[in-house]
Amino acid sequence: MVTLPHTPDDIRAPARDRAMGALSGAAAATALVGAGPDLLTRFLAPEPSPVARAAHLTRTALEGTGEPSADPLERAWVEVLRTLVRTGAAPGRADALEHAPSEDPLGVSWRALARTPVPDHRPHLGSFACTHLVDTVWAAYTTAGDLAAVYAGALAGARWGLSAIPLQALRVLSETVDPHVLVTDALTRADGARPDRWPRASVLVGEPRRLPPFAVPHPLDPQVLLGNIDHLRAHPDSVDAVVSLCRTHPSDAPHLAPVDWIRVWLHDSPEVNTNLHFTLDEAAAAVAALRAEGKRVLLHCWAGASRTPAVAARYAAAGLGAPVLPALTLLIRTVGGHLDNPSLARAVARLSGHDLPDPARSLFPEGVPPRRADLPDPRTTG
Structure with missing residues (x-):
């Protein structure tokens, strides 16, 4: 090895x-x-x-x-x-x-x-x-x-x-x-072979990593749902295509045609995504491509609170013409998300030509809104 x-x-x-x-x-x-x-x-x-x-x-x-x-x-x-x-x-x-x-x-x-x-x-x-x-x-x-x-x-x-x-x-x-x-x-x-671990085994299936299914429409394109991995598992017929921003396993969506399931290598941790800007841009472009085919799309990560609103904001800016900073604010509020990993918001802003040294202060000058009640401790990521 x-x-x-x-x-x-x-x-x-x-x-x-x-x-x-x-x-x-x-x-x-x-x-x-x-x-x-x-x-x-x-x-x-x-x-x-x-x-x-x-x-x-x-x-x-x-x-x-x-x-x-x-x-x-x-x-x-x-x-x-x-x-x-x-x-x-x-x-x-x-x-x-x-x-x-x-x-x-x-x-x-x-x-x-x-x-x-x-x-x-x-x-x-x-x-x-x-x-x-x-x-x-x-x-x-x-x-x-x-x-x-x-x-x-x-x-x-x-x-x-x-x-x-x-x-x-x-x-x-x-x-x-x-x-x-x-x-x-x-x-x-x-x-080496580890049959009990990803990628051979499914992940995020036990407590504290199993979350209630969650999905809400994208406020600028209701045919895009913003959710978590448990929505993918629990509601397989709610969409035609999926863009996954966390690790998945074939057993998570056996109903999907392979070309309708786009899996993105993206982590919700600073300093580990070596191609962060490219990855965010590609993920948003994938949503846009699926929508251009007339598909209803689920955009999700593990919790639907950090990676998901980041890519949804890039889709709003690049695909729908929305101003990026208000889009970030809107999308984080929409999913009840957070800024535990501000590198994602900085990268999305940079893709549109904006520097965002302090995302929390710039996006939420009156204070970051409370996180969704079902979200885990900030130290726990998927």
Whole structure:
């Protein structure tokens, strides 16, 4: 197994985001370049093929045991991916890959990762550093085609994490494979099998984490419900599609078509969301895309009190044209939410070009309203 630099039980650690990003990034590359489902099917299949070899090397890197083969390029590529997952940064040199033949997919993927410029992170201008992932995949694809793109997706996914993969690509992916399968595969290989814990087991099902089902209409779009995970479980027929902002399990919504369930890697804790602006923007865009398809949407997190109003406010600003600061105030009041994690409100405001150093004072100058009665202690998050 990869020795991840964090407390083993801290699922929020960025290294776990990166471990999931490696396998999911390789698979999502097929969607990003429009390769069609056949390439993804071969990537996932046990039968030997060049693209199945890419899956094998990615899994080998996550497991961290032994060498993949006697091939020096494969060994070098696996070590680069391991380093990316552990540290979030590529090694300074990878000579074997740097000097690989011009069309070799492993060398192409490394050179694409290393040479593709990282975009300036200017969220108020719609520019996010983590879109380097997509740029890397396209650079590899342009140079050497589908297989190079898959290898590049693994490296860039390990660099930037699952949270940097565009949600539309994951939605396309879900037509062939449940993204939860890839998450489970990656974390099992990186951390070992833990059948009683997420992602193999459902979460937030016992006290004090089980909450009464809760949902209210978005005040600016009543066809969007704002709620918690227990509403998803208790009222499966209340909506046509779901955007989940907390960890979920297939058993939470077995009735949903995979393309109608968009799962977002977002935590309700400061300093752990490495691609926070991009993730919030993508989640809001996912709500807008589902609404454009005429679907009634549930936007939820664990409690429906922090992540949910943040994304709902970004949807209001970017999708409905509402001013962002009044939208934040309105949405937090609507769900009876809170500002226990002010980094979410700051990021939503920044996406619209506003600095918000003290969200509580700016949004609620007369005092933050009382939190919903069923909400847990502020120290307990989902």
